[in-house]
Amino acid sequence: MKAIVFIYSLFMLLSCSGSKGLNQDRNDDSKYLIKKIRAMNSWHIIYAEKQGSLYKIVVGKADEVRGDCDEKIAVGEYYDLELKSRRDNAPVINGVKLKPMNYLDVECYAYDEETEICIEPKKGILDLYYTDDLIGLCYLRK
Numbered sequence: 387m388k389a390i391v392f393i394y395s396l397f398m399l400l401s402c403s404g405s406k407g408l409n410q411d412r413n414d415d416s417k418y419l420i421k422k423i424r425a426m427n428s429w430h431i432i433y434a435e436k437q438g439s440l441y442k443i444v445v446g447k448a449d450e451v452r453g454d455c456d457e458k459i460a461v462g463e464y465y466d467l468e469l470k471s472r473r474d475n476a477p478v479i480n481g482v483k484l485k486p487m488n489y490l491d492v493e494c495y496a497y498d499e500e501t502e503i504c505i506e507p508k509k510g511i512l513d514l515y516y517t518d519d520l521i522g523l524c525y526l527r528k
Contacts, residue, residue, distance in 0.1 A: 417464040423523065427501040430523060432459070434467070441469060442511045444503055448522025455524035465519075466527055472514040 418434035418441065425431070425447070432443040448455075459465055472495060494504035495514060505511050519527045 416466065418467050418469075419464050420459055420461050423459070423461060426503065427498070429497055429501055429503065431503065432520075434465075440510050441515050442503075442506065442513075443467070443469065443515045443517060443520075444472075444497065445516065445520045445522060448524060455521075457525045458523045459520065459525050465525055467517050467519045469515040469517050472516065474513075 415437060418436045420432060421435050421440070422433040423430060428447050430445050430447055432445065434441045434443055493507075494502045496502050503514060505513060519525065
């Protein structure tokens, strides 16, 4: 009976460590894991995770008729994205960069007349991001 328990324990240990090794090969610390994609009016909101931090990426919807897209992003996949902060790229008027005193002063941004997209402090999302690596859901980098 002890031999069966030992063999079963050994099997479980090896099977768990084997799957962890496969995930480590796939998980690259420099890439973002796409967690969720949703649409709001003319915009895609993409939730991505990198090294335990959650990012909210906003991209405009592209004309879906275009056949130029070789790869669309997908939930559960990793992508190399260069994100740009909406907060760090505040507007400049007369050479003065307008920034709120506190990053929580601005909770929502108007992307068009119909669409307001907000940060989510309770989920740890304190900024909105955008990237030139996506047109709609089409991934441009290789």
